[in-house]
Structures are given as structure tokens and as C-alpha cells.
Amino acid sequence: MTTTTLDFDTIKTQEYLVNMGPQHPSTHGVLRLVLKLEGEIVHNVDPVVGYIHSGIEKMCESLAYHQIPHLTDRMDYLSAHMNNEAVALCVENALQIEVPDRVKVIRTIMAELQRLASHQLWWCVMGMDMGALTTFFYGLRDRELILDIFEETCGARLTLNYSTPGGVMFDIHPNFQKRVKDFIKYFRAKLPEYNQLLSGNVIFRERTIGIGHLSQKDAIAWGVTGPSGRASGFACDVRKHHPYSAYDRVNFNEILRTEGDTYARYQARVDEMSESLDIIGQLIDNIPEGDHQVKMKGIIKLPEGEFYQRVETARGELGVFIVSDGKKNPYRVKFRSPGFSNLAALNHMSKGVKIADLVAIMSTLDLVIPDIDR
């Protein structure tokens, strides 16, 4: 009688490639990841960007300076206001215009509201990526109130286009202060609910603590900024270290954590929401009287030279670099977008984790794809 035995030397396992995206529920847009997997374990992540490249930097070269903010909305659409503000600040600095205090304070309040809205949406999606679908509706419920405030202020809910070189497009609505104060009161009460639903959940903690570690050294080396970088202990808050607008007149803590894992990145953002509420709370009663705009010339011409301005968006450090040759259009514009640098660290963080962890890590980087592709 012959017996067949399995010869385990001849049976081999092999790595295989999976295309995650460009159409995939958890890449949040048209990001494509080429995964090298061994079973469930991720060996390599190769992000392929450019599916939604829209040539914003090139388009800027043929636009006047007051038109550029219209395009920057569309980069990181979840922090549209900060993107507008970055260009406005850059142009104002180049022209050495001092905007009224009122503008500075309004811009800061709007930026913090935008940060809250962005973090709320991130929180919804984080839960959804982890399989807890209910979080999505809790987050959107609260975000809607901020969008309503935006709508009343400037008519837009997503691509605000509120900040322009020289000031803000319109003065704030008479209801603005009251509604913002109502919102702060409302959201302070709701924030513990966020922690109850996700932060304290056993499954959530098991899945995030110790996963996707990024050390402080690596965070600096890869240029991971924003809450993701600060979760690794990289003190990179532009608002704190290079204050612009009205950030020099408010007290707030830079949320720094040392763990650098998925949970730390999660918690950093949740804590940042309450800091944002603090900042708005300090400013909302002290909006100085004055003009909402500086009278600008019809055609803005920047002096010859190179100008750089950075701001802290909800995702990290956004840099605007303008090279001017003295004409009415910039010679060259370059955006240093936070998403692009943060995405670069993804492969480093997700070596050896499971597919499910990769999704969670990607979620804590809070990627917005048009911000990466521009």
C-alpha cells in the first residue's frame, strides 16, 4: 500500500499584491495603495498618488493674487479656511500690509471652527473604518451645526472662500457670536459622548494601542506634522511656535503625546477638539471693532522675490511658497501640503501589521486626497 505524504519543502507560500484603491471604501478618495501581503500581514505599502491631480500650482501661475484662494479651497476641502488664510497671509506679508485686529480674530475663530469640523468628520470616518458605523452619524450631527454657522457667515458650507488678501470677504453676521457660543456650550456637552463611544471601548483600544508606531525621530525625518506628528512627541504646532493671525493672544496647550501609536494619534485629535473650543471661547467675546478689510488695489502686484508662509491646518503644516517677478501673476507657486508628507510615512508605520490595522493607521493620518495630489 502506498501512502501519499505531503512534502512541506515543496509547498511554498508567496507574497501577493493587492491593489487597494483607487476605488476603495477606506482610502477616502482616489488614493491607490499597492499592498504586498503575506496572508493577512502587510509587508509593503506603495502609495500611488495623482489620480485626482488637478494642476492647482500650475493654474495659480496664470491667476491674479486675489483669485488664488478660490483654488486653494479645493486642495484640502476639509480645512478650506486655513488654506485660504495661508495664501492671504502670504500675500499680505509680501506687501507688508497690517490687517485690522478684527480680521485677525475673525480668521482665527473661523480657522478653529474649521478645525473642529474637520476633526469631527475625521472622528466619524475613523469609527467607520474600524467597523463602528454609528459614530458616523454622531459626528455629522455636530459638524452640521458648524457648517450652518459657515453658511450664515459667508454663504458656503464647504469651500468657504472667506479669507482673501487684505481681510475677509464679508463682515460676520450679527448672529455669529451667539451661534458660536451656543455651539461651544452644546459641543462641550457632546464631547464626552465621543469618548464613550470609541475611546473607552475595549475593542477599539485593543485594536489601536501599540499599533502603527512612529517614533519622534521618524516623525521628524518623514516630516509628519499636525496631530499625527504631535502624537509622536514632535512639537510642530505652527500656531504655537510661529503664531500668525490672533494665535499670539490666546492661551492654549499644544497637545503632545509620546506613544506615537494609532491610539495616540486618535487621542491627540480628540484632545485638540477641546483645545479648539477653548481658543474660540477666549476670542468670541473679544472681537475688536473695525473694518473687515483693508482697501486693496484692483490688481495686486507683489514685489520681486520669494515669499513663504505657513499655517497649521487640521492635518498639519501647510506651506505656501510664492516666487514673484513683480507682475500681476505669480511666477511660481508651491504648496507644501501636510497630507503628502504624512502619507509618505505610511509604509514605514505599517510594516508587519494586519490589513485591518493598515486601515486604522491610514485613518489616523487623516488623509484628504486632493490635498496630496493638488
Added chain:
Amino acid sequence: MAFDIYDFTSLTSSIHEGLATFLPPVGVLVAEWLLVGISVLLFVAVFGLILVYLERKVCALFQQRLGPMRVGKWGLLQTVADFIKLLMKELITPNKADKFLYNLAPFIVIIVTFMAIAAIPFAKGLQAIDFDIGVLYVSAVASLGVIGILLAGWSSNNKYSLIGAMRSGAQIISYELSVGLSLITMIILAGSMQISEIIQAQSTGWFIFTGHIPAIIAFIVFLIAGTAETNRGPFDLAEAESELTAGFHTEYSGIKFAFFFLAEYVNLFIVSAMATVLFLGGWMPFHVGSFEGFNAVMDFVPPIFWFFGKVMFVIFVIMWFKWTFPRLRIDQILTLEWKYLLPINLLNILLMTLIVLMGWHF
């Protein structure tokens, strides 16, 4: 035709006698097979639709939404409309799929659910087959479903499907143990595997009350393992939407997708029905010791309402899990089973045996 809502045996026997008056014995048997088959088919279709509607309403409740509201009053016809839409969809078979297995898989999954329903007792006398090994039969048949899922994943020629199917295989086979062991715990208490006898044994008190601590532990373990076996959240790794798009049924469309979808909900019903039969007294009304008046009021509610009421309660609890918890990771899900649930279960069986041997149960 005799009809008694408290005891369906009179109805079934009168149908049997009615058929026997004009048909030969073989004809009666065939006619009864057909009747039972059609009723099970109808039940699965209608109850599946109701469950889908309920799930959408329950999740809307948790998510501060209204859920379907447009089609019919309160959206009652929404699932019917969805089902008609699915019927009209094109059936797509991927180019390099294994055509035979690809087309077979959804049928295996749905047939298995029909087979399991045959042994579910809806009320006194309303049970298609009352095996003397009923509990074993249900758990054996229910575990066949994994074959359909594995085939679907393998034959689709899609890496996401394959990963989903492999996850599902590992998960269902592991949790089969816990389901089986918690069933065994209750069988020890009941002293029988026949479903009708198990229910009869609970006429004085449901097992979850009379079985001491082991019965409660077994109930919790059964709920967890049952949820995992039906591939529902937080154990829905096989179709983990955010990771694998739709897992093993990514490539299926139209009615074949509907089969997987329907089977998931009918499996949910089967798990809840088994929990009801083994722990919550099946169709037995709720009695409290010697409160005669209270017991008489409880007896007045027909058994079929008791059964469905309890099943709906268990289904609601399982839906509650799904819409609250994040999903587990594959290694955590297996750790939970092999390192926690299995040892707990084995100890629990010992405890239950001790209690039954010493006669400590009520």
C-alpha cells in the same frame, strides 16, 4: 378544519386527515412535503424581508435617523422594492471565475438555512421535523454554510473575496466549537436532544432561570459565538466593508447577492431561535412560581407570540452589538475563541454536570 392557536397539532392532523380522504398514503406524504416546503420557503422570504427592514429601522434608531420612510407607510415596502430591484439586476460572472462553483455557492448557503429552519419549533405542533437529535441536527446543518462562503470566495477569482472567505472559514469553524459546547451544556441540563422535549422540560421555568450560573454563562457564550457564526458585526470580518470592500460576495450581483444577504438574516433568525429554544423556554409562556393569576394571564398569550417575541428580543440584542461595537481583528477574534471562550465553556460544562449530578438545579 380544526384550528386552535394554542396547539397547532389539531390543525396539522386535520390537514393530514383531509388529504388522506382523497389521496393514497404516498400522495399524502408528497402533498405534505410540498406544503411544508412551500411554507418554509414563504416564511424565509417574508421573514427575511421583515428582518432587513427591522435592521434598517433599528440601526436608524441608534444613529438618530428615521431609516427608510418613503416607500409605503413608514417605508414598509422599502425592502420589497429593494428585492424587486435585485431580481431585475444582471447576473455578472467574472471572466476567470470557476463558473460551476461560483454559481453553486449561493445555493449552498441558502439551502442550508432552509434545512435548519425545518427543525425550528414555532409553536406547539408547528415544527416541520421533530428529530430526536434536533439540536445536533441544527448545529450540524448550520455549519455547512461555511462551505458556500469558502466556495464563493475561492471561485470569484478576486483576492478580496479570497481573503474574506479564508477569514470566514477560520472564524466560523472556531466559533462552531463554542456554539456546540454551550449547546452541550444545555443538553446536559435538559437530558435530551429532542427540541420538543427540551421545550417541554422548561414548562415549569426557563432554563436560563433554572440552570443556575452555568446556564447564564452558556447563554452569554452562545450569543457571542452565535453572532460570530452568522458573520455579523462586531465579527463581520468576512465582509469587512472598510477593508475588503464586501469580502466573499464582492463579485456577486442580483439575486445571487440577494441569496447571501437573505441567508445572513435567516441565519440570524436561526441563532436567535436556538437561543430561545434552549435558554428562554421556546414557546413556553413566562411563569412566576405560584402566582396563579399572573400565570393565567401569561398563558392567555398564544405560544407563537411568545416564540416570536423572544426571538425578536434576541435579534434586537444582536443588532445592538452590531451597531455599537467596532470590528475585531482576525487574530483577536481567534484569540477570543481559543483562549477565552473555549476554556470557559469546558469549565462551564463541568460545572453544569456537577449541578445536574447533585440535583442542585431548580
